[in-house]
Amino acid sequence: MLNAEKLKKSIASINPTAFIFYALIAWFVVAFLIYPNINIYYEIFFKGGKFSFEAAEKLLSSERAMRSLYNSFILAVSLVFTVNIVGVTLVLISEYFDIKGAKVLRLGYFTTLIYSGVVLVSGYKFVYGENGFITKLLASLFPSFDTTWFHGYWAVLFVMTFACTSNHVLFLSNAIRKIDFQTVEAAKNMGASTFYILWRVVLPVLKPTMFALTILIFLTGLAATSAPLILGGREFQTITPMILTFSNSMSSRDLAALLALILGLATLILLTIMIRFERKGNFMSVSKVKSELVKQKINNKLGNIAAHVLAYFLFLIYLIPVVLIVVFSFTDAHSISTATLDWNSFSLSNYIQVFSNMSAFKPYLVSIVYAAAASVTVVALALAASRILHKFNNKWTFALEYALLIPWMLPSTLIAIGLIVTFNTPRLIIGNSILVGTVWMLFLAYVIVHIPFTLRMVKASFFSLDSNLEDAAKNLGAKSFYTFRKVLLPIILPSTLAVLALNFNGILADYDLTVFLYHPLYQPLGIVIKNSTDAQALADTKALTLVYSVVLMFMSGITLYFVYGKKSRL
Incomplete structure (x- = not known):
């Protein structure tokens, strides 16, 4: 009362x-x-x-729908490995190791922050597609080169691997900057190698951030739309494009709704796992006074050269689509359709x-x-x-x-x-x-x-x-x-x-x-x-x-x- x-x-x-x-x-x-x-x-x-259970029965009997579910989970699992490998590599290159030109490299790695989704996928297709600039270049160097190479699972995986590292360069970079340099120095003074310190001291501190990013990567792969739709072709269709196809017909909207529901349940389960993991984890630093991380030099000469080659190779992969999109935007329709550059074709x-x-x-x-x-x-x-x-x-x-x-x-x-x-x-x-x-x-x-x-x-x-x-x-x-x-x-x-x-x-x-x-x-x-x-x-x-x-x-x-x-x- x-x-x-x-x-x-x-x-x-x-x-x-x-x-x-x-x-x-x-x-x-x-x-x-x-x-x-x-x-x-x-x-x-x-x-x-x-x-x-008619909708569930229709879904189970639909070969295309079941194949799309299978493809989505295959893509999500694959991206967990490829994106984490590339993402961690980018962060180590730009934040942990002493790499020449790191500031310039960082700008290239950050390009996915200014273009993403359908813009990014269309850019990669413009570069690597059948009439793309790189494809034309490879075909001119190797006459037997298959110009239709960039499609299907591998094309989708390639594009999404480099498209989904944005969270790594943002959040993992911040996490690695907070590492206590004293622990790294202590390990080094005890005779630990660069690789051992990286594996046993640095990466464990990044564990909670890595786990959260892994969940996000899996969910992104599971719900991918632009890349499978533009690059997947008929041989690699995933859940979301299939939902779009089913939703356009009144007779199959229940299938679209059920596929979307499966996607939603997967999302809820993964988010629940992430929340429970974070609650159980104890990731407090044992150091009371932290010192700022100093970039580590790679003492092995061959390893240092390999790291620099890898850093600039990744830089080119990220930068080429952006540069070519900007350059070709100033050319005429003929240059764009033939992927050729001519000074006379440039205009506003x-x-x-x-x-x-x-x-x-x-x-x-x-x-x-x-x-x-x-x-x-x-x-x-x-x-x-x-x-x-x-x-x-x-x-x-x-x-x-x-x-x-x-x-x-x-x-x-x-x-x-x-x-x-x-x-x-x-x-x-x-x-x-x-x-x-x-x-x-x-x-x-x-x-x-x-x-x-x-x-x-x-x-x-x-x-x-x-x-x-x-x-x-x-x-x-x-x-x-x-x-x-x-x-x-x-x-x-x-x-x-x-x-x-x-x-x-x-x-x-x-x-x-x-x-x-x-x-x-x-x-x-x-x-x-x-x-x-x-x-x-x-x-x-x-x-x-x-x-x-x-x-x-x-x-x-x-x-x-x-x-x-x-x-x-x-």
């Missing part, structure tokens, strides 16, 4: 406008985060109102066409509008939710926080299929409207998938605020919204704008989520860039796509500089 009275008083004290806002947040959570993900189970196992005509021709600029404009609208909306939602979490501490705010983190536990594929299956018919919860086939569908999906990251970052800013500021404003007679707008928001604004910029960049060239939900009349950049990789794509289209890619890389680079550049060294 007492709790009920407290609840009534608490509700009565809330401003009517704030109460409406809280109600809207609750509606959004129920309608778009909880309902679609519950409804997908109903559509799979209770289709027609009766419990049935491709850039002029993109920014002066509305039909050429439209995909870019569509992506900008989507990215801006979704980024602002998700930041506003995160601000409101963080304000609630900061101001109140009860079971409802606890439930709200966990509900807003739901998209973090589910692959974007499952979220997309849940929205398609749920909102392709009128639903009372959204006013008996149909969202499938509208521009709102993709907008909502962008907001949903970016909520967890945005909430965590904004919430961290809120909880770092000095509570005395708000108390002082309240004592001076300021209302709650005025205090938030004039006192709290200006303090957290820089970090909030940084999150907004990162979200904007992430949405701008998105393909994996976009391909399921985009409106055919408003194709975003990700779709246009992927379409340009098809064999039947016109040379003029490919030229414009290169310009899109260069502009996206430039914008990503600028954003990363302002978000990270002034706070951390390259």
